[in-house]
Amino acid sequence: MHILVCVKQVPDTTEIRMDPKTNTMDRSSAPTIINPFDAHAVEEAVKIKKEFGGKVSIISMGPPKAEEVIKKCIEMGADEGYLLTDRAFAGSDTLSTSxxxxxxxxxxxxxxxIDLLLCGKQAIDGDTAQVGPGIACRLGMPQLTYVESIENFNLKKNVVVVHRKIDNGYEVVQSKLPCLITVEKDINELSFSPLTNMIKAARYKPITWGINDLGGDLSKLGLNGSPTSVQRIFSPKQRVGGELLKGSEDEVVKTLVDKLKGGIRKWQL
Structure with missing residues (x-):
């Protein structure tokens, strides 16, 4: 079995800034980490490999320093990695990225x-949850999103059964392989990496491909090939302090009710 996992290097969302000229994230202003949802996808892939055999490959799009996230995946138990990096990719939205x-x-x-394609549910720097489904659509592959548990693999019948998270519980879905699965953090707990994996990761160099290796339509890449754009970025005005009501309990309740009724009448008008 060959499992391919899509991962992304993301900025620590507590320390990011926006570039006011391009309205995109200034990724040089914050330390980078592996996208947390993607880490759980890698953990699940390694878990499946241990049970059924085969290998786990990683693919990531980003700047050259994104090889760090692939090294992290090797440390977690992946076998090989592919880095898609080119200046032509910079500024891509979710459509262009997929x-x-x-x-x-x-x-x-x-x-x-590839027998199975795994992705995190979403990236914490965009929170769109669009790239995984976008990949599946472009590949003509079944997609199972928001998966919180992989219930069963039947390699003889070439199917997988999963639990998908929904608002009021979960649903059980079966799909033919190969398919794309996007995972929730609930799917597993991250384990500690053995020293041998750490040594392998430190020495590992991923296979690197640019636009000349991939081909494709240049008009669909980067900022110019991204149909969505951020028009304006601003901080919301700080709220002023609320009114403090004074008096006895009965007086405060009466005043509050009167104010609420007045607000309702104003809203109805």
Missing amino acids: YILAMGIKKVIEIER
Whole structure:
């Protein structure tokens, strides 16, 4: 079994700034980490590999320093990694990002078929949850989103059964393989990496591909190829302090009710 996991290097969201000229994140202003949801996808892939055999590959799009996130995945138990990096990719929105990743995945498939594709539910720097489904659509692959547990693999029948999180519980869904699964953090707990994996990760160099390796339509890449854009960024006005009501309990309640009724009448008008 060959499992491919899409991962992203993201800025620590507590320390990010926006570039006022391009209205994009200034990723140089904050330390970077592996996207937490993607880390759980890698953990799940390694868990499946231990049970059924095979190997785990990683694919990531980002600047050259994004190889750090691939090294982290090797430390977690992945076997190999592919880094898609090129200046032409900079500023890509979710549509463009899914296009670039889909091209990279197709190139991986040319080398070795993929039985399962895993992604985190969403990236913490965008919170759109659109890239995983976008990849699946471009590859013509079934997609199972918001998965909180993989119930069963039947390699003889070539199917997988999962629990998908929904508002009031979960639903059980079966899909043919290969398929794309986006995972919740609830799917597992991250484990500690053995020393041998850490040594391997420190020495590992991922396979790197740019636009010349992937091909594709340049008009669909980067800022110019992204149909969505941020028009304006601003901080909301700070709220002023509330009114402190004084008096006895009965007086305060009467005043509060009168104010609420007045607000309702104003809203109805």
